[in-house]
Amino acid sequence: MFMKGFCDRKGNPQSLGWLTTYEPHIIVERFNSVITGLCEYYTDFISYPSALNRWVYILRWSAIKTLAHKFHKKIRKILRQFTSPEGKFCVPYFIQAKQKDGRPMTLRKVWTLLSQKDAIGKSRKGAHIPISQKLKAISKGEFVFTVSKGISSPHHGSRIFR
Known part of the structure; x- marks a missing residue:
């Protein structure tokens, strides 16, 4: 740190x-x-x-x-x-936008620390697989990927590719 x-x-x-x-x-x-x-x-x-x-x-x-x-x-x-x-420690963020009919509107999003x-x-979330099973799967050549929003990351997840 x-x-x-x-x-x-x-x-x-x-x-x-x-x-x-x-x-x-x-x-x-x-x-x-x-x-x-x-x-x-x-x-x-x-x-x-x-x-x-x-x-x-x-x-x-x-x-x-x-x-x-x-x-x-x-x-x-x-x-x-x-x-x-x-x-909770929250930081709001406001965005000024226009509606389809041209009237202004304010959108609010809050980020929480x-x-x-x-x-x-x-x-x-989804970490129900023990580490020993993960290591066994990796040693067998199985790789576990989580696919979310078009991004694949090597993590414990739902799809297994060989």
Whole structure:
């Protein structure tokens, strides 16, 4: 985490200054992809998912500090501004568009910063195959691919190609 700039040498989260030029929803999306990738990679190899608590904590607070740096506000104000009534950290994004008849309309999309529970739940979908069976399948020459939205990725999924 330190080498990627998410925290200092002691493990305290810090902002990523180079991300402050991007829109807030892109910052949240980027951190979500890091959290999801971390949880997807390590959940098969660790016995207790709580072992990832500190890493997800560092990533979440690094995202919050990056947004505070972007808006030149204190962390407390950022938390008040972007925390939903349910307690989730959400960044709304508004798009101005026109309807078919020419009237203006506003579209709203909300990006939510993933918690560890959300990320592990997202990575565990379809993870009902034990790692020992996955390794046996790979040693036999079977490759498992998940096909979704036209993208194939080597992952545990529904289709097996030989």
